[in-house]
Amino acid sequence: MSLKSENKRAYYIVSLIVIIILAILFTFPLYWILTGAFKTAKEINSTSPVWWPSKFVTDNFVKLFSKRSAPLFEIGALRGPTVPGAIRWLLNTVVMAVVAMILTCITAAMAGYALAKKRFAGKGTLFALIVCAMALPKQVILIPLIREMSTLGLYDKLWAVIFPTVGWPFGVFLMKQFSEGVPNEMIEAARIDGAGEARTFAQVIVPMIKPGIGALAIFTFINSWNDYFMQLIMLSKSSNLTISLGIATLQAENSTDFGIIMAGAALASVPIIIVFLIFQKYFTKGITMGAVKG
Amino acid sequence: MAQNSPTAITRRLRRKETISSYLFLLPSLVFFLGFVVFPMVLCLFTSFFDSNLNATTPDRFIGFQNYTELWKDPVFLKGLKNTLIIVVVSVPVVTAFSLWIASAIYKMKEWMLSAFRCIFYLPVVTGSVAVTVVWKWMYNNYYGVLNYVFKGLGIIETNINWLGNPSTALWCIIVILLTTSVGQPIVLYVSALSNVDPTLIEAGQVDGTTKLQNFWKIKWPQIMPTTLYIVVITTINSFQCFALIQLLTSGGPNNATQTVMYYIYYTAFKLYRFGYGNAMGIILALFIAALSAVQFYAAKER
Structure with a gap:
Protein backbone atom coordinates (compact mmCIF):
# COMPACT_ATOMS: atom_id res chain seq x y z
CA MET A 1 0.00 0.00 0.00
CA SER A 2 1.25 3.44 -0.84
CA LEU A 3 1.65 6.09 1.81
CA LYS A 4 -1.13 8.14 0.28
CA SER A 5 -3.80 5.48 0.48
CA GLU A 6 -2.68 4.61 4.02
CA ASN A 7 -3.14 8.26 4.97
CA LYS A 8 -6.53 8.23 3.41
CA ARG A 9 -7.48 5.17 5.42
CA ALA A 10 -6.27 6.72 8.67
CA TYR A 11 -8.28 9.86 7.93
CA TYR A 12 -11.36 7.76 7.23
CA ILE A 13 -11.04 5.83 10.47
CA VAL A 14 -10.47 8.93 12.58
CA SER A 15 -13.43 10.75 11.11
CA LEU A 16 -15.59 7.65 11.53
CA ILE A 17 -14.68 7.49 15.22
CA VAL A 18 -15.45 11.19 15.71
CA ILE A 19 -18.79 10.81 13.96
CA ILE A 20 -19.70 7.80 16.06
CA ILE A 21 -18.93 9.78 19.23
CA LEU A 22 -21.10 12.65 17.97
CA ALA A 23 -23.86 10.20 17.08
CA ILE A 24 -23.77 8.87 20.64
CA LEU A 25 -24.03 12.42 22.01
CA PHE A 26 -26.97 13.14 19.70
CA THR A 27 -28.86 10.04 20.83
CA PHE A 28 -28.10 10.61 24.49
CA PRO A 29 -31.05 12.94 25.29
CA LEU A 30 -33.48 10.40 23.88
CA TYR A 31 -31.74 7.62 25.80
CA TRP A 32 -32.01 9.70 28.94
CA ILE A 33 -35.74 10.25 28.40
CA ILE A 44 -33.65 10.16 39.30
CA ASN A 45 -32.69 12.44 42.16
CA SER A 46 -29.27 10.95 42.66
CA THR A 47 -26.32 13.33 42.40
CA SER A 48 -24.26 10.70 40.59
CA PRO A 49 -26.28 9.71 37.53
CA VAL A 50 -27.63 6.17 37.23
CA TRP A 51 -26.67 5.21 33.68
CA TRP A 52 -28.93 2.18 33.48
CA PRO A 53 -31.94 1.67 35.78
CA SER A 54 -31.24 -1.14 38.24
CA LYS A 55 -34.86 -2.19 37.88
CA PHE A 56 -37.43 -0.89 35.40
CA VAL A 57 -40.36 0.51 37.38
CA THR A 58 -43.60 2.00 36.08
CA ASP A 59 -44.11 4.40 39.03
CA ASN A 60 -43.65 7.45 36.82
CA PHE A 61 -46.30 6.34 34.35
CA VAL A 62 -48.72 5.47 37.17
CA LYS A 63 -48.24 8.97 38.55
CA LEU A 64 -48.61 10.54 35.09
CA PHE A 65 -51.82 8.64 34.42
CA SER A 66 -53.32 9.70 37.76
CA LEU A 72 -61.70 10.08 25.93
CA PHE A 73 -63.65 12.18 23.45
CA GLU A 74 -66.44 14.78 23.45
CA ILE A 75 -68.46 15.04 20.28
CA GLY A 76 -71.48 17.22 20.94
CA ALA A 77 -73.23 15.71 23.95
CA LEU A 78 -71.50 12.38 23.40
CA ARG A 79 -68.80 11.66 25.96
CA GLY A 80 -66.31 8.84 25.96
CA PRO A 81 -65.22 6.85 29.04
CA THR A 82 -63.01 8.70 31.52
CA VAL A 83 -59.32 8.17 30.82
CA PRO A 84 -56.06 9.66 32.12
CA GLY A 85 -55.33 13.15 30.78
CA ALA A 86 -52.24 11.96 28.96
CA ILE A 87 -54.27 9.49 26.89
CA ARG A 88 -56.76 12.19 25.92
CA TRP A 89 -53.84 14.47 24.96
CA LEU A 90 -52.34 11.74 22.83
CA LEU A 91 -55.67 11.20 21.07
CA ASN A 92 -56.05 14.97 20.49
CA THR A 93 -52.58 15.07 18.97
CA VAL A 94 -53.25 12.13 16.66
CA VAL A 95 -56.58 13.59 15.48
CA MET A 96 -54.99 17.00 14.90
CA ALA A 97 -51.99 15.64 13.00
CA VAL A 98 -54.01 13.22 10.87
CA VAL A 99 -56.67 15.78 9.87
CA ALA A 100 -54.01 18.40 9.10
CA MET A 101 -52.12 15.83 7.03
CA ILE A 102 -55.14 14.75 4.96
CA LEU A 103 -56.35 18.29 4.29
CA THR A 104 -52.85 19.49 3.40
CA CYS A 105 -52.25 16.65 0.98
CA ILE A 106 -55.55 17.12 -0.87
CA THR A 107 -55.41 20.90 -1.16
CA ALA A 108 -51.68 21.07 -1.92
CA ALA A 109 -51.79 18.33 -4.58
CA MET A 110 -54.58 20.14 -6.43
CA ALA A 111 -52.99 23.57 -6.18
CA GLY A 112 -49.50 22.29 -7.00
CA TYR A 113 -50.81 20.66 -10.18
CA ALA A 114 -52.53 23.87 -11.29
CA LEU A 115 -49.39 25.92 -10.64
CA ALA A 116 -47.13 23.47 -12.45
CA LYS A 117 -49.19 22.52 -15.47
CA LYS A 118 -51.79 25.17 -16.17
CA ARG A 119 -51.66 28.63 -17.65
CA PHE A 120 -53.91 31.20 -16.06
CA ALA A 121 -54.11 34.87 -15.26
CA GLY A 122 -52.40 35.83 -12.00
CA LYS A 123 -50.18 32.76 -11.85
CA GLY A 124 -46.93 34.73 -11.48
CA THR A 125 -48.31 36.94 -8.71
CA LEU A 126 -49.71 33.99 -6.81
CA PHE A 127 -46.46 32.07 -6.97
CA ALA A 128 -44.47 35.12 -5.81
CA LEU A 129 -46.89 35.51 -2.89
CA ILE A 130 -46.37 31.87 -1.94
CA VAL A 131 -42.58 32.11 -1.99
CA CYS A 132 -42.62 35.36 0.01
CA ALA A 133 -44.96 33.88 2.62
CA ILE A 143 -50.78 36.66 17.41
CA PRO A 144 -53.25 38.06 14.85
CA LEU A 145 -54.48 34.52 14.27
CA ILE A 146 -55.68 34.15 17.83
CA ARG A 147 -58.05 37.08 17.31
CA GLU A 148 -59.29 35.69 14.04
CA MET A 149 -59.91 32.32 15.66
CA SER A 150 -61.83 33.86 18.57
CA THR A 151 -64.01 35.76 16.10
CA LEU A 152 -64.68 32.55 14.19
CA GLY A 153 -65.45 30.74 17.44
CA LEU A 154 -62.61 28.30 16.86
CA TYR A 155 -60.38 29.31 19.77
CA ASP A 156 -59.44 26.37 21.99
CA LYS A 157 -60.56 23.91 19.31
CA LEU A 158 -58.21 21.64 17.36
CA TRP A 159 -59.36 23.35 14.15
CA ALA A 160 -57.56 26.49 15.25
CA VAL A 161 -54.28 24.57 15.00
CA ILE A 162 -55.23 22.59 11.90
CA PHE A 163 -56.32 25.42 9.58
CA PRO A 164 -53.12 27.52 9.66
CA THR A 165 -51.08 24.32 9.23
CA VAL A 166 -53.05 23.51 6.08
CA GLY A 167 -52.69 27.09 4.85
CA TRP A 168 -48.91 27.12 5.18
CA PRO A 169 -47.74 27.20 1.53
CA PHE A 170 -44.79 24.80 1.79
CA GLY A 171 -47.01 21.91 0.70
CA PHE A 178 -43.40 17.00 -8.07
CA SER A 179 -46.12 17.85 -10.61
CA GLU A 180 -43.57 19.45 -12.89
CA GLY A 181 -42.04 15.99 -13.30
CA VAL A 182 -45.20 14.64 -14.96
CA PRO A 183 -44.71 14.58 -18.75
CA ASN A 184 -47.08 16.91 -20.64
CA GLU A 185 -47.72 14.16 -23.20
CA MET A 186 -49.51 12.10 -20.57
CA ILE A 187 -51.87 14.95 -19.76
CA ASP A 193 -59.13 10.25 -24.69
CA GLY A 194 -61.88 12.57 -23.54
CA ALA A 195 -61.01 12.69 -19.84
CA GLY A 196 -62.30 15.79 -18.05
CA GLU A 197 -60.25 17.94 -15.67
CA ALA A 198 -61.17 15.98 -12.57
CA ARG A 199 -60.48 12.62 -14.17
CA THR A 200 -57.16 13.75 -15.61
CA PHE A 201 -56.11 14.84 -12.15
CA ALA A 202 -57.32 11.74 -10.33
CA GLN A 203 -56.18 9.13 -12.85
CA VAL A 204 -53.07 10.62 -14.43
CA ILE A 205 -51.55 13.16 -12.06
CA VAL A 206 -52.20 11.61 -8.66
CA PRO A 207 -50.62 8.22 -9.47
CA MET A 208 -47.56 10.01 -10.84
CA ILE A 209 -47.02 12.25 -7.82
CA LYS A 210 -47.76 9.60 -5.20
CA PRO A 211 -44.20 9.66 -3.78
CA GLY A 212 -44.54 13.40 -3.39
CA ILE A 213 -47.85 13.08 -1.59
CA GLY A 214 -46.26 10.48 0.69
CA ALA A 215 -43.41 12.87 1.46
CA LEU A 216 -45.78 15.74 2.18
CA ALA A 217 -48.01 13.54 4.33
CA ILE A 218 -45.23 12.41 6.62
CA PHE A 219 -43.69 15.88 6.70
CA SER A 239 -58.86 18.37 28.07
CA ASN A 240 -58.09 20.13 24.77
CA LEU A 241 -54.32 20.03 25.09
CA THR A 242 -51.96 18.11 22.86
CA ILE A 243 -49.37 15.79 24.34
CA SER A 244 -46.50 18.31 23.98
CA LEU A 245 -48.58 20.98 25.60
CA GLY A 246 -49.71 18.63 28.36
CA ILE A 247 -46.11 17.73 29.19
CA ALA A 248 -45.16 21.41 29.21
CA THR A 249 -48.03 22.11 31.63
CA LEU A 250 -47.00 19.25 33.92
CA GLN A 251 -43.46 20.51 33.77
CA ALA A 252 -44.55 23.93 34.96
CA GLU A 253 -46.46 22.35 37.88
CA ASN A 254 -43.97 19.66 38.93
CA SER A 255 -40.75 21.28 37.84
CA THR A 256 -38.51 19.11 39.99
CA ASP A 257 -40.23 15.75 39.52
CA PHE A 258 -38.17 14.71 36.52
CA GLY A 259 -39.55 11.15 36.63
CA ILE A 260 -43.11 12.07 35.68
CA ILE A 261 -41.84 14.57 33.12
CA MET A 262 -39.63 11.96 31.45
CA ALA A 263 -42.57 9.54 31.35
CA GLY A 264 -44.56 12.25 29.58
CA ALA A 265 -41.71 13.07 27.24
CA ALA A 266 -41.39 9.39 26.34
CA LEU A 267 -45.11 9.22 25.63
CA ALA A 268 -44.90 12.31 23.41
CA SER A 269 -41.83 11.32 21.44
CA VAL A 270 -41.90 7.54 20.99
CA PRO A 271 -44.96 7.39 18.68
CA ILE A 272 -43.65 10.12 16.40
CA ILE A 273 -40.16 8.59 16.28
CA ILE A 274 -41.66 5.25 15.24
CA VAL A 275 -43.65 6.96 12.48
CA PHE A 276 -40.49 8.74 11.36
CA LEU A 277 -38.42 5.55 11.25
CA ILE A 278 -41.06 3.70 9.22
CA PHE A 279 -41.49 6.45 6.63
CA GLY A 290 -38.75 21.11 -1.09
CA ALA A 291 -35.33 22.72 -1.14
CA VAL A 292 -34.86 22.86 -4.89
CA LYS A 293 -35.76 26.43 -5.66
CA GLY A 294 -38.17 26.56 -8.56
CA MET B 1 -69.84 34.10 -37.36
CA ALA B 2 -67.55 36.14 -35.16
CA GLN B 3 -68.12 33.76 -32.29
CA ASN B 4 -66.21 30.98 -33.99
CA SER B 5 -63.26 33.03 -35.23
CA PRO B 6 -59.92 31.57 -34.12
CA THR B 7 -59.22 34.39 -31.63
CA ALA B 8 -62.62 33.98 -30.03
CA ILE B 9 -62.02 30.26 -29.63
CA THR B 10 -58.61 30.84 -28.10
CA ARG B 11 -60.03 33.39 -25.74
CA ARG B 12 -62.81 31.05 -24.70
CA LEU B 13 -60.37 28.18 -24.18
CA ARG B 14 -58.11 30.41 -22.17
CA ARG B 15 -60.96 31.55 -19.97
CA LYS B 16 -62.00 27.94 -19.45
CA GLU B 17 -58.43 27.05 -18.47
CA THR B 18 -58.29 29.95 -16.01
CA ILE B 19 -61.58 28.95 -14.40
CA SER B 20 -60.55 25.32 -14.05
CA SER B 21 -57.16 26.40 -12.66
CA TYR B 22 -58.80 28.46 -9.96
CA LEU B 23 -61.14 25.60 -9.12
CA PHE B 24 -58.05 23.47 -8.47
CA LEU B 25 -56.49 26.27 -6.44
CA LEU B 26 -59.64 27.15 -4.51
CA PRO B 27 -59.40 24.80 -1.51
CA SER B 28 -55.77 25.68 -0.96
CA LEU B 29 -56.38 29.40 -1.45
CA VAL B 30 -59.14 29.43 1.17
CA PHE B 31 -56.67 28.24 3.81
CA PHE B 32 -53.68 30.20 2.50
CA LEU B 33 -55.45 33.53 2.18
CA GLY B 34 -57.66 33.03 5.23
CA PHE B 35 -55.11 31.77 7.73
CA VAL B 36 -51.73 32.99 6.46
CA VAL B 37 -52.08 36.09 4.29
CA PHE B 38 -54.98 37.66 6.17
CA PRO B 39 -53.26 37.39 9.59
CA MET B 40 -50.11 38.88 8.07
CA VAL B 41 -52.08 41.89 6.90
CA LEU B 42 -53.85 42.03 10.25
CA CYS B 43 -50.47 41.95 11.98
CA LEU B 44 -49.30 45.02 10.07
CA PHE B 45 -52.63 46.77 10.63
CA THR B 46 -52.82 46.12 14.39
CA SER B 47 -49.24 47.29 14.87
CA PHE B 48 -50.49 50.87 14.45
CA PHE B 49 -53.04 50.51 17.25
CA ASP B 50 -53.09 50.44 21.00
CA SER B 51 -54.89 47.14 21.20
CA ASN B 52 -55.74 44.52 23.82
CA LEU B 53 -58.04 41.53 23.80
CA ASN B 54 -60.55 43.33 25.97
CA ALA B 55 -63.70 43.94 23.96
CA THR B 56 -64.94 46.86 26.05
CA THR B 57 -61.98 49.15 25.28
CA PRO B 58 -61.85 49.52 21.51
CA ASP B 59 -58.51 49.70 19.68
CA ARG B 60 -57.06 53.17 19.46
CA PHE B 61 -55.06 54.33 16.45
CA ILE B 62 -51.65 55.60 17.56
CA GLY B 63 -49.67 55.69 14.31
CA PHE B 64 -46.03 54.74 14.66
CA GLN B 65 -46.01 55.07 18.44
CA ASN B 66 -45.52 51.31 18.98
CA TYR B 67 -42.52 51.39 16.69
CA THR B 68 -40.89 54.41 18.31
CA GLU B 69 -41.42 52.89 21.74
CA LEU B 70 -39.57 49.75 20.64
CA TRP B 71 -36.25 51.52 20.24
CA LYS B 72 -36.48 52.90 23.75
CA ASP B 73 -37.49 49.59 25.33
CA PRO B 74 -34.37 48.11 26.98
CA VAL B 75 -35.89 44.63 27.18
CA PHE B 76 -36.62 44.60 23.46
CA LEU B 77 -33.12 45.81 22.65
CA LYS B 78 -31.63 43.16 24.91
CA GLY B 79 -33.81 40.56 23.20
CA LEU B 80 -32.75 41.77 19.78
CA LYS B 81 -29.09 41.60 20.79
CA ASN B 82 -29.47 38.04 22.13
CA THR B 83 -31.38 36.98 19.04
CA LEU B 84 -28.61 38.33 16.82
CA ILE B 85 -25.99 36.50 18.93
CA ILE B 86 -27.95 33.27 18.51
CA VAL B 87 -28.18 33.78 14.73
CA VAL B 88 -24.55 34.84 14.27
CA VAL B 89 -23.30 31.83 16.24
CA SER B 90 -25.68 29.16 15.05
CA VAL B 91 -25.79 29.83 11.30
CA PRO B 92 -22.06 29.32 10.56
CA VAL B 93 -21.74 26.48 13.08
CA VAL B 94 -24.77 24.62 11.73
CA THR B 95 -23.66 25.08 8.12
CA ALA B 96 -20.04 24.03 8.67
CA PHE B 97 -20.92 21.15 11.01
CA SER B 98 -23.55 19.68 8.71
CA LEU B 99 -21.33 20.04 5.64
CA TRP B 100 -18.55 18.22 7.44
CA ILE B 101 -20.81 15.40 8.65
CA ALA B 102 -22.43 15.10 5.22
CA SER B 103 -19.11 14.90 3.36
CA ALA B 104 -17.90 12.27 5.77
CA ILE B 105 -20.98 10.06 5.45
CA TYR B 106 -22.31 10.51 1.93
CA LYS B 107 -20.04 7.88 0.38
CA MET B 108 -20.72 5.27 3.06
CA LYS B 109 -22.76 2.13 2.51
CA GLU B 110 -26.48 2.80 2.20
CA TRP B 111 -27.42 1.39 5.62
CA MET B 112 -24.71 3.34 7.43
CA LEU B 113 -25.67 6.51 5.62
CA SER B 114 -29.31 6.19 6.58
CA ALA B 115 -28.43 5.26 10.15
CA PHE B 116 -26.34 8.41 10.60
CA ARG B 117 -28.86 10.59 8.81
CA CYS B 118 -31.54 9.29 11.17
CA ILE B 119 -29.48 9.83 14.29
CA PHE B 120 -28.68 13.45 13.49
CA TYR B 121 -32.34 14.01 12.67
CA LEU B 122 -33.56 12.45 15.92
CA PRO B 123 -33.54 15.62 18.07
CA VAL B 124 -35.86 17.30 15.52
CA VAL B 125 -38.34 14.43 15.45
CA THR B 126 -38.29 13.97 19.22
CA GLY B 127 -40.07 17.31 19.45
CA SER B 128 -39.08 20.55 21.10
CA VAL B 129 -40.89 19.93 24.37
CA ALA B 130 -39.45 16.46 25.00
CA VAL B 131 -35.96 17.61 24.01
CA THR B 132 -36.18 20.70 26.19
CA VAL B 133 -37.39 18.96 29.35
CA VAL B 134 -34.64 16.35 29.19
CA TRP B 135 -32.00 19.05 28.72
CA LYS B 136 -33.47 20.87 31.68
CA TRP B 137 -32.75 17.79 33.74
CA MET B 138 -29.26 17.37 32.27
CA TYR B 139 -28.43 21.00 33.03
CA ASN B 140 -29.81 20.76 36.57
CA ASN B 141 -27.62 22.13 39.30
CA TYR B 142 -27.85 19.08 41.60
CA TYR B 143 -29.06 16.09 39.59
CA GLY B 144 -27.80 17.04 36.17
CA VAL B 145 -25.56 14.69 34.25
CA LEU B 146 -23.58 17.60 32.79
CA ASN B 147 -22.14 18.81 36.09
CA TYR B 148 -21.26 15.22 36.99
CA VAL B 149 -19.43 14.52 33.73
CA PHE B 150 -17.63 17.88 33.61
CA LYS B 151 -16.49 17.44 37.21
CA GLY B 152 -15.31 13.93 36.41
CA LEU B 153 -13.31 15.21 33.45
CA GLY B 154 -11.84 18.00 35.55
CA ILE B 155 -13.32 20.76 33.40
CA ILE B 156 -15.13 22.38 36.32
CA GLU B 157 -14.52 22.13 40.05
CA THR B 158 -17.89 22.85 41.59
CA ASN B 159 -21.41 22.43 40.25
CA ILE B 160 -22.55 25.19 37.96
CA ASN B 161 -26.14 26.37 37.81
CA TRP B 162 -26.02 26.45 34.03
CA LEU B 163 -29.44 27.93 33.34
CA GLY B 164 -29.50 30.19 36.38
CA ASN B 165 -26.26 31.95 35.56
CA PRO B 166 -26.55 34.94 33.21
CA SER B 167 -23.17 34.23 31.64
CA THR B 168 -23.90 30.60 30.72
CA ALA B 169 -27.68 30.53 30.15
CA LEU B 170 -27.68 31.84 26.59
CA TRP B 171 -24.95 29.39 25.59
CA CYS B 172 -26.94 26.52 27.06
CA ILE B 173 -29.84 27.53 24.84
CA ILE B 174 -27.58 27.78 21.80
CA VAL B 175 -26.20 24.26 22.37
CA ILE B 176 -29.69 22.75 22.38
CA LEU B 177 -30.67 24.82 19.37
CA LEU B 178 -27.64 23.49 17.47
CA THR B 179 -28.51 19.86 18.14
CA THR B 180 -32.04 20.44 16.85
CA SER B 181 -30.90 22.39 13.78
CA VAL B 182 -28.41 20.19 11.95
CA GLY B 183 -30.75 17.36 10.94
CA GLN B 184 -32.27 18.95 7.87
CA PRO B 185 -29.02 20.53 6.56
CA ILE B 186 -27.27 17.15 6.74
CA VAL B 187 -30.03 15.52 4.68
CA LEU B 188 -29.79 18.34 2.12
CA TYR B 189 -26.00 18.27 1.90
CA VAL B 190 -25.88 14.49 1.52
CA SER B 191 -28.22 14.74 -1.43
CA ALA B 192 -26.38 17.73 -2.95
CA LEU B 193 -22.97 16.06 -2.63
CA SER B 194 -24.18 12.85 -4.23
CA ASN B 195 -25.47 14.92 -7.16
CA VAL B 196 -22.13 16.56 -7.92
CA ASP B 197 -21.21 15.57 -11.47
CA PRO B 198 -18.65 12.71 -11.07
CA THR B 199 -17.01 13.46 -14.43
CA LEU B 200 -15.96 16.87 -13.10
CA ILE B 201 -14.24 15.28 -10.12
CA GLU B 202 -12.50 12.73 -12.37
CA ALA B 203 -11.37 15.48 -14.69
CA GLY B 204 -9.95 17.28 -11.68
CA GLN B 205 -8.11 14.18 -10.54
CA VAL B 206 -6.59 13.76 -14.02
CA ASP B 207 -5.31 17.32 -13.77
CA GLY B 208 -3.72 16.36 -10.46
CA THR B 209 -5.74 18.50 -8.05
CA THR B 210 -5.35 17.92 -4.32
CA LYS B 211 -8.26 16.87 -2.16
CA LEU B 212 -8.67 20.40 -0.85
CA GLN B 213 -8.62 21.97 -4.32
CA ASN B 214 -11.02 19.32 -5.43
CA PHE B 215 -13.44 20.41 -2.74
CA TRP B 216 -13.18 24.20 -3.06
CA LYS B 217 -12.89 24.43 -6.84
CA ILE B 218 -15.28 21.68 -7.92
CA LYS B 219 -17.72 20.61 -5.20
CA TRP B 220 -18.22 23.90 -3.36
CA PRO B 221 -19.57 25.89 -6.34
CA GLN B 222 -21.88 22.99 -7.22
CA ILE B 223 -23.42 22.78 -3.76
CA MET B 224 -23.70 26.58 -3.44
CA PRO B 225 -27.51 26.67 -3.97
CA THR B 226 -27.91 24.13 -1.17
CA THR B 227 -25.63 26.12 1.13
CA LEU B 228 -27.65 29.23 0.42
CA TYR B 229 -30.91 27.47 1.21
CA ILE B 230 -29.46 26.05 4.43
CA VAL B 231 -28.17 29.45 5.53
CA VAL B 232 -31.58 31.02 4.92
CA ILE B 233 -33.64 28.35 6.71
CA THR B 234 -31.20 28.23 9.65
CA THR B 235 -31.41 32.01 9.95
CA ILE B 236 -35.20 31.91 9.97
CA ASN B 237 -35.27 29.07 12.51
CA SER B 238 -32.75 30.71 14.83
CA PHE B 239 -34.69 33.96 14.77
CA GLN B 240 -37.79 32.09 15.85
CA CYS B 241 -36.21 30.17 18.71
CA PHE B 242 -39.04 30.08 21.24
CA ALA B 243 -39.91 26.76 22.91
CA LEU B 244 -36.45 26.42 24.43
CA ILE B 245 -36.66 29.84 26.03
CA GLN B 246 -40.23 29.53 27.22
CA LEU B 247 -39.69 26.13 28.84
CA LEU B 248 -36.18 26.60 30.23
CA THR B 249 -35.65 30.16 31.37
CA SER B 250 -38.66 32.34 30.45
CA GLY B 251 -36.13 34.86 29.22
CA GLY B 252 -34.26 34.96 32.55
CA PRO B 253 -32.12 35.23 34.52
CA ASN B 254 -32.40 39.00 34.38
CA ASN B 255 -33.27 38.94 30.65
CA ALA B 256 -30.02 37.10 29.84
CA THR B 257 -31.90 34.78 27.47
CA GLN B 258 -34.58 37.22 26.36
CA THR B 259 -35.20 36.90 22.62
CA VAL B 260 -37.44 38.86 20.28
CA MET B 261 -39.75 35.90 19.76
CA TYR B 262 -40.14 35.24 23.46
CA TYR B 263 -40.71 38.94 24.16
CA ILE B 264 -43.42 39.05 21.50
CA TYR B 265 -45.15 36.19 23.24
CA TYR B 266 -44.68 37.81 26.63
CA THR B 267 -46.03 41.20 25.50
CA ALA B 268 -49.03 39.74 23.74
CA PHE B 269 -50.07 37.00 26.13
CA LYS B 270 -48.83 38.13 29.52
CA LEU B 271 -49.16 41.89 29.17
CA TYR B 272 -51.99 41.73 26.60
CA ARG B 273 -50.43 44.47 24.49
CA PHE B 274 -51.36 43.15 21.06
CA GLY B 275 -50.42 46.21 19.04
CA TYR B 276 -46.99 46.42 20.59
CA GLY B 277 -46.39 42.70 20.10
CA ASN B 278 -47.41 42.96 16.46
CA ALA B 279 -45.10 45.91 15.88
CA MET B 280 -42.28 43.69 17.16
CA GLY B 281 -43.43 40.91 14.86
CA ILE B 282 -43.24 43.26 11.88
CA ILE B 283 -39.72 44.34 12.87
CA LEU B 284 -38.70 40.69 13.21
CA ALA B 285 -40.17 39.87 9.80
CA LEU B 286 -38.32 42.81 8.24
CA PHE B 287 -35.05 41.69 9.83
CA ILE B 288 -35.48 38.18 8.46
CA ALA B 289 -36.50 39.41 5.02
CA ALA B 290 -33.52 41.78 4.85
CA LEU B 291 -31.05 39.13 6.02
CA SER B 292 -32.42 36.56 3.58
CA ALA B 293 -32.15 39.08 0.73
CA VAL B 294 -28.56 39.99 1.66
CA GLN B 295 -27.53 36.35 1.89
CA PHE B 296 -29.24 35.63 -1.39
CA TYR B 297 -27.51 38.41 -3.30
CA ALA B 298 -24.14 37.80 -1.63
CA ALA B 299 -24.24 34.22 -2.82
CA LYS B 300 -25.40 35.20 -6.29
CA GLU B 301 -22.57 37.75 -6.71
CA ARG B 302 -20.03 34.98 -6.31
Missing part, protein backbone atom coordinates in the same frame (compact mmCIF):
# COMPACT_ATOMS: atom_id res chain seq x y z
CA LEU A 34 -36.44 6.57 27.81
CA THR A 35 -34.39 5.25 30.72
CA GLY A 36 -35.41 8.13 32.99
CA ALA A 37 -39.06 7.29 32.48
CA PHE A 38 -38.49 3.90 34.12
CA LYS A 39 -36.20 4.93 36.98
CA THR A 40 -37.21 5.14 40.64
CA ALA A 41 -37.47 8.56 42.28
CA LYS A 42 -34.27 7.79 44.18
CA GLU A 43 -32.33 7.04 41.02
CA LYS A 67 -53.37 13.34 36.63
CA ARG A 68 -56.18 15.33 35.04
CA SER A 69 -58.48 12.54 33.94
CA ALA A 70 -60.83 13.52 31.11
CA PRO A 71 -63.38 11.86 28.85
CA MET A 134 -42.63 30.92 3.02
CA ALA A 135 -39.71 33.19 3.84
CA LEU A 136 -41.59 35.03 6.57
CA PRO A 137 -41.53 33.87 10.17
CA LYS A 138 -44.51 31.62 10.75
CA GLN A 139 -44.78 32.54 14.41
CA VAL A 140 -45.38 36.22 13.71
CA ILE A 141 -48.82 35.51 12.26
CA LEU A 142 -49.92 33.60 15.34
CA VAL A 172 -48.17 23.71 -2.45
CA PHE A 173 -44.58 24.51 -3.28
CA LEU A 174 -43.49 20.89 -2.79
CA MET A 175 -46.38 19.52 -4.86
CA LYS A 176 -45.59 21.95 -7.67
CA GLN A 177 -42.05 20.53 -7.77
CA GLU A 188 -52.53 15.61 -23.44
CA ALA A 189 -53.13 11.92 -24.12
CA ALA A 190 -55.72 11.80 -21.34
CA ARG A 191 -57.38 14.86 -22.77
CA ILE A 192 -57.55 13.33 -26.25
CA THR A 220 -46.98 17.52 7.71
CA PHE A 221 -47.74 14.82 10.26
CA ILE A 222 -44.41 15.22 12.07
CA ASN A 223 -44.38 19.01 11.92
CA SER A 224 -47.91 19.39 13.14
CA TRP A 225 -47.28 16.91 15.98
CA ASN A 226 -44.31 18.99 17.10
CA ASP A 227 -45.55 22.54 16.44
CA TYR A 228 -45.50 23.62 20.05
CA PHE A 229 -45.93 27.39 19.71
CA MET A 230 -49.14 27.22 17.70
CA GLN A 231 -50.63 24.66 20.09
CA LEU A 232 -49.61 26.75 23.08
CA ILE A 233 -51.40 29.81 21.79
CA MET A 234 -54.54 28.23 20.43
CA LEU A 235 -55.44 25.61 23.04
CA SER A 236 -56.10 26.26 26.70
CA LYS A 237 -58.56 23.91 28.44
CA SER A 238 -56.85 20.92 30.05
CA GLN A 280 -37.95 7.80 6.72
CA LYS A 281 -37.39 7.38 2.99
CA TYR A 282 -40.39 9.52 2.02
CA PHE A 283 -39.39 12.11 4.57
CA THR A 284 -35.87 12.51 3.21
CA LYS A 285 -37.28 12.84 -0.28
CA GLY A 286 -39.68 15.57 0.84
CA ILE A 287 -36.93 17.60 2.46
CA THR A 288 -34.68 17.47 -0.60
CA MET A 289 -37.43 18.19 -3.13
